[in-house]
Amino acid sequence: MAREPADQPLLGEVEQLVLLAVLRLGSDGYAVPIRDIIRSEAGIELSRGTIYVTLERLERKGYVTSWFSDPQAVRGGKARRIFRLKPAGLAAVRASKRAIDRLSAGTILMRPAKELA
Amino acid sequence: MKARVVRAALRLVPRDWRSSVADDVMEAAATENRGWAWAAWQAVRVGARMRVASTVDSTRFDLEYALRSLVRARWFTAAATLIFALGIGVNVAVFTAVDRALFRKLPYESPEQIVVMREVDGSGRPLGTMPAAIALEARRLHRGFADLSVSGFTGSFSLGREPDPGGQLRLTAVTHNTLELLGVQVLRGRDFSAADATDKARVALISFDSWKHRFAAAEDVVGRTIFDWPESNSVEIVGVLPEHFIPPSSFLNPLSDGLVLDPDTFTGAPPTARSFPPYVRLEANVSIEAAQAELNGLVDGIRRSLPKPADSSATFIQLVPLNSVLFDRYVDYLWLIVVAASLVLALACANLGSLMLVRNRSREHLAATQIALGAPSWRLVRAGLVESLLLSIAGTALSLLVISWSDAALRAVLPPVFSRYAVGIADGRVLTFALLTAFLCTLVAGAYPSWRISRVDLLPLLQGSERSSRARRVVAGHTLLVAEAALSIILVAGAATTVRSFASLSRTDLGFGPNDLYTVVVGWPRGIEPGGQFQQSLLVVQALRSTPGVASAAAVDINPLSGAIGMNALGPGLRGTSRWRVTSGFFEAMNMRLVAGRQLSGVEVAADAPVAVLSESGLRLWLGLRADEAIGKTLRFPGEPGREIVGVVSDIRSSHAAMPIRRSICRSALTTSGVPSSSSGCRRERRLSPPTSEAGFFRLASPRHPSRSAM
Numbered sequence: 001m002a003r004e005p006a007d008q009p010l011l012g013e014v015e016q017l018v019l020l021a022v023l024r025l026g027s028d029g030y031a032v033p034i035r036d037i038i039r040s041e042a043g044i045e046l047s048r049g050t051i052y053v054t055l056e057r058l059e060r061k062g063y064v065t066s067w068f069s070d071p072q073a074v075r076g077g078k079a080r081r082i083f084r085l086k087p088a089g090l091a092a093v094r095a096s097k098r099a100i101d102r103l104s105a106g107t108i109l110m111r112p113a114k115e116l117a
Numbered sequence: 118m119k120a121r122v123v124r125a126a127l128r129l130v131p132r133d134w135r136s137s138v139a140d141d142v143m144e145a146a147a148t149e150n151r152g153w154a155w156a157a158w159q160a161v162r163v164g165a166r167m168r169v170a171s172t173v174d175s176t177r178f179d180l181e182y183a184l185r186s187l188v189r190a191r192w193f194t195a196a197a198t199l200i201f202a203l204g205i206g207v208n209v210a211v212f213t214a215v216d217r218a219l220f221r222k223l224p225y226e227s228p229e230q231i232v233v234m235r236e237v238d239g240s241g242r243p244l245g246t247m248p249a250a251i252a253l254e255a256r257r258l259h260r261g262f263a264d265l266s267v268s269g270f271t272g273s274f275s276l277g278r279e280p281d282p283g284g285q286l287r288l289t290a291v292t293h294n295t296l297e298l299l300g301v302q303v304l305r306g307r308d309f310s311a312a313d314a315t316d317k318a319r320v321a322l323i324s325f326d327s328w329k330h331r332f333a334a335a336e337d338v339v340g341r342t343i344f345d346w347p348e349s350n351s352v353e354i355v356g357v358l359p360e361h362f363i364p365p366s367s368f369l370n371p372l373s374d375g376l377v378l379d380p381d382t383f384t385g386a387p388p389t390a391r392s393f394p395p396y397v398r399l400e401a402n403v404s405i406e407a408a409q410a411e412l413n414g415l416v417d418g419i420r421r422s423l424p425k426p427a428d429s430s431a432t433f434i435q436l437v438p439l440n441s442v443l444f445d446r447y448v449d450y451l452w453l454i455v456v457a458a459s460l461v462l463a464l465a466c467a468n469l470g471s472l473m474l475v476r477n478r479s480r481e482h483l484a485a486t487q488i489a490l491g492a493p494s495w496r497l498v499r500a501g502l503v504e505s506l507l508l509s510i511a512g513t514a515l516s517l518l519v520i521s522w523s524d525a526a527l528r529a530v531l532p533p534v535f536s537r538y539a540v541g542i543a544d545g546r547v548l549t550f551a552l553l554t555a556f557l558c559t560l561v562a563g564a565y566p567s568w569r570i571s572r573v574d575l576l577p578l579l580q581g582s583e584r585s586s587r588a589r590r591v592v593a594g595h596t597l598l599v600a601e602a603a604l605s606i607i608l609v610a611g612a613a614t615t616v617r618s619f620a621s622l623s624r625t626d627l628g629f630g631p632n633d634l635y636t637v638v639v640g641w642p643r644g645i646e647p648g649g650q651f652q653q654s655l656l657v658v659q660a661l662r663s664t665p666g667v668a669s670a671a672a673v674d675i676n677p678l679s680g681a682i683g684m685n686a687l688g689p690g691l692r693g694t695s696r697w698r699v700t701s702g703f704f705e706a707m708n709m710r711l712v713a714g715r716q717l718s719g720v721e722v723a724a725d726a727p728v729a730v731l732s733e734s735g736l737r738l739w740l741g742l743r744a745d746e747a748i749g750k751t752l753r754f755p756g757e758p759g760r761e762i763v764g765v766v767s768d769i770r771s772s773h774a775a776m777p778i779r780r781s782i783c784r785s786a787l788t789t790s791g792v793p794s795s796s797s798g799c800r801r802e803r804r805l806s807p808p809t810s811e812a813g814f815f816r817l818a819s820p821r822h823p824s825r826s827a828m
Contacts, residue, residue, distance in 0.1 A: 031141045048141065048159060049166025052134060056167070057174070081137040 009061075011096045017042060018054045022064055022083050029083040030069075031055065047057045055083060064091030119153040126157040129164025131171065138163050175496070180275070183504040193476055196509065201512025201558060202519070204465025205215035209513075209542065210520055210550045211458040212533060215451045215537040216546060217363075218444040224361055226300025231365070231439040235394035236432050244432065249392035251434060253383065254419045256395075261403035261411055266295045267382045268365055269394040271373050273346040274321070285346060286331065287372050287430060288321055289364050296785055297321075298398045299365060301573040304328075306339035306356030314380040319352040323375035324431055331374075352377060364537065365396050365439060372533060379501075389423070394441055409436045425663045454685030457611055462554070464604040469562035473505065475572045484570045497571035498564075505563025509555040513608070517542050517551060596813070628769030639672070652828065658700055671703035704730070704766055713744035714764030721763075725794070729760040 011019065021030040021037045035051050038044055058064045065086050068079040085093075104110055123139075128137045138160060146156040187194040197266045222228050232257065236738040256265035269290035276286070293309040296302075303322060313320050321343065323332070328615035342351045364373040382392060399408050416434045484497055520527070520542050528536040540547055552582075639657055654672040661670035674697060701719040704711060712733060721728050731739070731747065740747050753759040 013692075031137060032144060047162065047166065048138075049163040052138060052163055053167055053170040055171075056131075056134070060174075078136070078140045080140060081134075 005030060009092070010099075011092055014046065014050060014054050015058060015063075016093065016096050017044065018044070018051065018058065019063060019089055023085050023090070023093065027082065028083070030080045034083070058089065059083075059107065061088075063092055120252055123153055127162035127164065129161055129168060131167055134167065140739040142442040150306070162187055168569060172246065175499075179500050179503040181411060182500060186504065190476065193472065194511075197472055197508045198511045198515060200465045200468050200472075201555075201562075202515040203507050203512075204462040205509070205513050205551065205554050205558060206516030206519060207461045208458045208554055209516055209547060210527060211454055212550050213520075213542065213544075213547055214535045214539045215455060216550075217539055218447055218535075219455070221511070221546070223440055223443070224301070224363060225357075225365075227401070228440060230263075230399045230401065231299070232399060232408070232436040233394050233396045233439050233442045235435055235437060237435050239431050239433075243394075245393075246391035247394055247434065248423065249382070249390040250423055251419050252392055252395045255397075255412060255434075258415055259397075259408070259411060261400050263398040263400050264294055264298045265395050265397045266292045266298045267367075267379070267391050267392055268295070269379050269382070272377070274343045274352060274377070275346055276343055278344050278349050285373045286323065286343060288323075288326060288352075288374045288375045291364075292375045292379055292382050295365065295376065298396070299357060303356035303777050304359045306354070308356060309376075309378045309827065313378055314383065316379045318378060319350060319353045320355045321375060321377040322356045323354055324358050324362060324373070327374040328357045341471040344805055355385055358557055361538075361540075363443070364826050369548075372537075377732055390761075391457075394442075397436070405436050436624045460604060460608050460611070462558070464562040464601065464608060464751050466558055467601040467604055469505075469508070469558070470565055471598065473501075473563065473566035474569065477501075477566050479568065481573050485573050488571075488573070489575055496565045501567025501570060502559060502563045506556075506559045507566070509558040509562070512556040512558070513551050522603045536729060570668075587683060624769070628709060629768040633668075634707065654700065658702075669706040671706040672700045673703060674698040693792075704764075707769070710767035712767060714762070714766040716749040716764055727758050727760045730764040731762050732766060736765050736766050754821065 017038050018034060018060055020039075021034045021041075024037060025033055031048065031051050034055075035048065038046055055064065055066075059066060063086055064083045066083045068083050070080050071077045071079050123143075125140050127135055127142075138394070142156050142159045142163070143577050146152070146160070149701050195246060223231075234247070234252060236244045238244060251263060252267065256262060262370055271289045274288055280515065290307075293311055293314040296308045302308075303329075304325060306322070309320060309322070312318075328338055329336060335341075336363060338354055339356060341354045343354060344351055358375060364376060391760040399405070399410075412434060448572070487497065489492070524541065528539060531539065542548070542551075559752070637657070658672050659666055699717065699722075701722045703709075704716050714730070717728060717730060720726075729752065731752075735745070736742065736744060736747050739752055740750060740762075747765055749763050750762050751759040
């Protein structure tokens with residue numbers, strides 16, 4: 001299979017996790033659920049600081065965008081900073097996934113877990 | 118109160134993120150049923166993490182930006198790097214040479230407790246030796262002395278019985294307790310012991326450099342034998358001294374390659390003997406002043422118990438810190454060099470500042486745009502400083518590279534007293550100094566241009582007009598130019614003064630012609646009688662005279678150019694005077710100016726006739742006559758027959774042109790038993806004192822170097 005040139009800067013491991021979490025959460029993507037979903041789905045505990053630093057970097061790189069939501073419909077409810085993937089972020093995640101898939105092709109990673117066991 | 122603490126903690130978080138983090142933290146605290154303290158702690162952690170990440174990111178961005186910018190402006194980068202390399206390189210090179218003398222502690226244990234005991238005359242001038250009995254008695258009786266040790270002559274040793282083509286080892290004779298007193302451990306082998314001294318063992322410790330270069334760092338160096346010169350007695354190497362060891366002495370001796378045991382100083386010195394100034398380790402709680410006070414009382418008592426000296430002029434025994442004795446005479450010169458090097462650095466920084474100001478002119482539009490888009494001033498300042506830092510680091514690296522390449526050449530041009538103890542650039546202190554200098558340069562050269570560009574006048578720049586900002590730029594440029602000019606004037610004036618001093622020094626009348634003049638040092642084994650030495654000297658002189666290309670040759674008992682002139686004083690009470698015993702043709706070989714009369718003839722020398730030649734200053738001191746009037750007069754010194762003055766010659770200066778001229782008299786070289794030899798002194802009977810030596814001088818007829826075979 002012919003390889004595409006690596007025109008996309010490589011994502012870090014944490015960046016991949018955060019981008020995927022934002023993708024999964026859709027319009028509910030703010031820091032607390034992002035951290036929760038990474039913990040629950042990937043089993044990886046990231047500190048709050050790491051989540052914020054990564055979100056800031058991704059926003060600076062143009063992979064995500066953020067805005068403040070309307071105040072919550074509760075007494076004293078605050079506006080939340082919501083994140084959403086930009087097309088560049090989506091492309092970066094795709095490129096990362098493609099790279100992993102290509103590297104894994106033909107290895108035992110591609111076999112069903114039962115066989116591996 | 119609780120809310121205030123949480124708000125204070127949240128101030129660590131960048132403003133853009135503060136409300137989001139506050140909400141998330143408070144929500145998490147509520148969900149997990151945590152208190153305000155936990156929320157505050159979480160806010161601190163998030164804030165610190167974000168601050169660090171932000172700083173790292175922005176610094177990396179600034180570095181990348183500065184690198185790209187410097188690569189684009191490659192001529193500016195090359196010039197700036199060279200200027201930094203010059204300024205920093207000069208200072209690092211000077212630091213390697215002066216660090217040992219000016220800033221570093223001596224490599225001994227508690228060096229501040231080590232002092233030198235020396236004798237000074239009434240005017241405070243230190244004498245080369247002191248009564249050995251005072252040193253020994255003070256060692257025994259002084260309650261503030263932990264121990265006392267003595268360094269003596271530095272003698273020559275060869276690796277084999279035959280002359281060594283690699284040059285001789287120069288080992289300094291010391292008492293057995295020297296290393297113990299200094300608190301220094303040998304690198305290999307063992308230290309001298311009291312048993313060695315009792316057994317009169319012939320043992321030596323060689324320096325680290327000698328072990329490395331002369332013995333190729335041989336593992337089996339301990340136990341090897343070397344031979345003293347010229348007697349060829351064997352001496353066993355028992356150990357290797359640590360690297361950077363400085364042999365203690367009453368003066369800095371850069372030519373010593375190690376230590377050899379002197380077993381006699383503490384045992385065999387007669388009451389009238391004189392020894393080199395000993396060094397003393399004071400007890401931990403004893404100050405120099407207290408030790409001096411006790412010593413003064415002791416010395417009076419010791420002097421009363423000694424035979425009355427022939428020279429009754431008043432002298433005093435003084436305790437001086439060892440560091441002062443070793444380095445004080447060089448400190449003024451070294452500081453002068455340090456100041457000159459600092460001026461070079463300041464000039465380099467001013468030059469760099471000017472260059473950066475000029476360069477920033479072309480970047481003002483960019484800076485104005487960045488400021489207009491919201492870039493804070495401090496970011497622009499920091500970007501400028503990062504660029505300056507990169508340049509100074511590049512300059513430092515280049516200078517260190519050049520210094521490491523030219524290390525051998527630099528050491529060759531330095532006097533031995535500095536080159537021997539100069540530290541390499543791999544030394545931690547040198548590298549730290551280089552880095553600190555680089556940071557200093559960054560601040561000095563980069564701060565003002567960086568600050569200036571962060572204060573650009575936006576409106577005229579963005580509108581395409583530069584009128585309003587020009588005035589400020591001109592003032593700033595003028596200030597830097599004035600600073601540069603002032604520094605340049607100081608440097609040029611300093612250089613001119615140095616050149617003038619050097620020219621004046623080179624015009625100094627030395628009293629002899631140094632061109633094409635060569636010295637041959639001749640050593641005699643102790644068994645040869647003075648008369649036999651003279652006959653041997655004549656043979657050497659004859660051999661030299663018959664060598665093709667040699668115009669004239671002569672011999673003298675002590676080389677007048679070596680600085681060892683204190684050893685041949687004319688007698689008691691005549692300090693500052695000298696006597697040289699010469700062969701015929703001495704004045705001709707030295708190309709000394711004959712002021713009146715004639716030279717000593719070969720017949721007079723051979724017969725040890727009662728004749729002498731005076732120097733001009735000797736003439737003024739002893740006769741107070743005109744030169745022509747002095748011819749035929751008779752001079753008589755204590756213990757000598759009267760001598761008829763047959764000639765007057767020019768004064769000569771010895772190893773140091775700035776040294777005072779010695780009032781001198783020259784007589785024939787034959788030493789008879791009836792004439793006291795001031796060169797023998799107290800050390801004549803010591804086994805390890807150097808053999809008596811003579812210096813032969815010869816002058817080449819044509820300016821060429823004599824071949825080894827001709828010697």
